[in-house]
Amino acid sequence: MPEPLVFHFDVDGNDFTSAGTASVTVKKNLRQLGLPSEVIKKLSIAMYEGEINMVIHADGGTADVIVGESYIDIILADHGPGIPNVELAMQEGYSTATAQIHSLGFGAGMGLPNMKRYSDEMTIDTRLNEGTTVKMRIYL
Amino acid sequence: MTVSELTQNGLTALTLPDGDRSIEGVYMGDLLSWVMGNASTDNAWITIMSNLNVVAVAVLTDVSCVILAEGVELPADVKAQAEAKGVNILTSELPSYETAVKLYELLR
Ligand SMILES: Nc1ncnc2c1ncn2[C@@H]1O[C@H](COP(=O)(O)OP(=O)(O)O)[C@@H](O)[C@H]1O
Numbered sequence: 631m632p633e634p635l636v637f638h639f640d641v642d643g644n645d646f647t648s649a650g651t652a653s654v655t656v657k658k659n660l661r662q663l664g665l666p667s668e669v670i671k672k673l674s675i676a677m678y679e680g681e682i683n684m685v686i687h688a689d690g691g692t693a694d695v696i697v698g699e700s701y702i703d704i705i706l707a708d709h710g711p712g713i714p715n716v717e718l719a720m721q722e723g724y725s726t727a728t729a730q731i732h733s734l735g736f737g738a739g740m741g742l743p744n745m746k747r748y749s750d751e752m753t754i755d756t757r758l759n760e761g762t763t764v765k766m767r768i769y770l
Numbered sequence: 771m772t773v774s775e776l777t778q779n780g781l782t783a784l785t786l787p788d789g790d791r792s793i794e795g796v797y798m799g800d801l802l803s804w805v806m807g808n809a810s811t812d813n814a815w816i817t818i819m820s821n822l823n824v825v826a827v828a829v830l831t832d833v834s835c836v837i838l839a840e841g842v843e844l845p846a847d848v849k850a851q852a853e854a855k856g857v858n859i860l861t862s863e864l865p866s867y868e869t870a871v872k873l874y875e876l877l878r
């Protein structure tokens with residue numbers, strides 16, 4: 631089996647304006663690979679929501695995209711505060727974002743629900759004061 | 771209708787790197803996660819948001835253009851980023867609703 635293709639990004643927690651760089655770059659790379667545009671759209675939106683969450687809620691982290699034969703995995707890992715109640719966080723509209731974040735158009739509480747919707751499988755591994763790892767898989 | 775054609779009907783182009791994109795329907799909204807959850811490929815996206823994240827969301831959702839309603843101004847860095855990423859941005863002096871009505875007339 632050929633080696634899977636891996637894209638790795640460090641997501642800067644201080645720079646809100648450049649947030650999205652990783653997802654937009656991944657989108658471009660996957661287009662060059664000739665993947666179906668609907669798959670690319672789902673994947674890049676799911677990844678962007680996760681990227682934004684790491685910037686807003688966890689002071690940055692890392693993003694890895696692993697392109698396999700039959701699926702693509704996205705792994706978003708941070709050392710932020712963790713999510714105290716995942717079930718609550720998954721609810722549409724639930725958000726702890728500040729007014730400043732709202733003024734930028736984020737914090738609608740739809741990020742995790744969008745990630746769930748646009749991926750085929752999603753797991754959240756989170757520990758208080760240690761961090762959060764979100765894994766998403768999208769089948770080709 | 772293409773994005774270029776729209777600019778001949780009362781909307782002003784602020785960036786037009788990909789004017790041949792065709793417009794199929796309209797999505798209106800300012801909450802970026804809602805836009806990402808609901809905007810369809812080739813929609814024209816009407817919003818009053820004009821920060822850098824709007825460019826990323828436009829790229830990720832495959833909308834054919836962003837229309838800034840209410841005469842909202844486009845910061846220079848956002849304009850440059852939109853040019854670099856191939857995102858068409860138009861401006862309308864009208865409020866969002868009237869802009870949508872106008873698009874409805876033009877697209878039907
Ligand atoms: N990586 C993360 N680290 C810590 N908390 C998070 C993280 N991602 C999400 N959360 C928490 O889950 C909530 C819901 O997330 P989300 O659905 O993306 O909505 P929003 O980002 O708009 O607040 C956030 O408000 C935040 O409290």
Ligand SMILES: [Mg+2]
Binds near residue numbers: 679682683737739741
């Ligand atoms: Mg979010």
